[in-house]
Amino acid sequence: MEMKFKIFRFDPEVDEEPRYQEYRVAADPAERILDCLNRIKWEQDGTLSYRMSCAHGVCGSDGMRINGTCALACQKLVREYADAEVTLEPLPFFRVLKDLTVDMNAFLEGILYFRPWLITLSDPPEQERLQSQEEAKRVEEVIRCILCACCTGACPVMSENPNYVGPAALVWAFRHVFDSRDEKRIERLNQLDFPDGVWPCVNHFECTRVCPKKIPVTKCINTLKREIEKTLPGRSQ
Numbered sequence: 001m002e003m004k005f006k007i008f009r010f011d012p013e014v015d016e017e018p019r020y021q022e023y024r025v026a027a028d029p030a031e032r033i034l035d036c037l038n039r040i041k042w043e044q045d046g047t048l049s050y051r052m053s054c055a056h057g058v059c060g061s062d063g064m065r066i067n068g069t070c071a072l073a074c075q076k077l078v079r080e081y082a083d084a085e086v087t088l089e090p091l092p093f094f095r096v097l098k099d100l101t102v103d104m105n106a107f108l109e110g111i112l113y114f115r116p117w118l119i120t121l122s123d124p125p126e127q128e129r130l131q132s133q134e135e136a137k138r139v140e141e142v143i144r145c146i147l148c149a150c151c152t153g154a155c156p157v158m159s160e161n162p163n164y165v166g167p168a169a170l171v172w173a174f175r176h177v178f179d180s181r182d183e184k185r186i187e188r189l190n191q192l193d194f195p196d197g198v199w200p201c202v203n204h205f206e207c208t209r210v211c212p213k214k215i216p217v218t219k220c221i222n223t224l225k226r227e228i229e230k231t232l233p234g235r236s237q
């Protein structure tokens with residue numbers, strides 16, 4: 001079948017305004033949108049810019065807006081687009097570096113702000129810090145996060161409040177607040193309890209809907225809110 005692609009083009013170094021460019025490409029229904037994009041770049045227009053690496057939903061680098069929905073181009077099949085027309089745009093709320101390639105720095109800094117590593121104060125055991133199966137289960141869904149930023153790009157709150165830390169940062173905060181081996185839980189909860197922290201989320205569920213790793217993002221955010229309310233005296237909301 002022939003697919004028609006309308007692709008967002010913008011090079012801030014030379015263009016005054018973004019534009020959309022059309023391409024046509026022959027594709028098998030079982031192929032992925034990323035396969036089409038690669039063929040466009042390799043056979044028609046080498047100036048097109050986007051990120052990709054693993055092509056198997058593992059690296060998280062090809063998050064973009066596909067017909068209005070944030071998704072990984074390597075996880076969307078041609079046959080999902082029955083009218084054979086696909087519009088590709090960069091993730092919303094991210095600064096465009098070129099075409100579909102966005103600046104991920106602020107997104108990653110938001111995650112780093114919550115110190116996404118295990119913090120321990122006690123002396124290390126002789127071997128390793130163990131978890132029971134039940135304790136590990138508490139965080140097993142969130143450790144699937146591949147930092148694709150689809151959730152943050154899809155969150156409607158981000159358009160009203162660009163300072164909101166966003167769902168991905170909260171997923172990483174959850175991962176450490178509820179890691180039984182971490183010894184900074186109260187401090188972590190305090191860090192989340194500020195007006196642009198956990199509170200702007202109003203349960204749109206868009207993040208949960210688009211997450212390619214099926215992480216229950218909204219549920220995690222609500223669990224963090226409840227944990228703050230339960231644990232911290234004199235919390236801000």
Ligand code: SF4
Nearest residue numbers: 155201202204205207
């Ligand atoms: S549930 Fe919260 S974080 Fe997720 S999209 Fe909605 S407002 Fe944003």
Ligand code: SF4
Nearest residue numbers: 145146148149151211
């Ligand atoms: S929570 Fe899901 S959508 Fe958000 S960055 Fe992680 S994998 Fe991507």
Ligand code: FES
Nearest residue numbers: 055057059060074
């Ligand atoms: S290219 Fe790695 S997740 Fe899509």
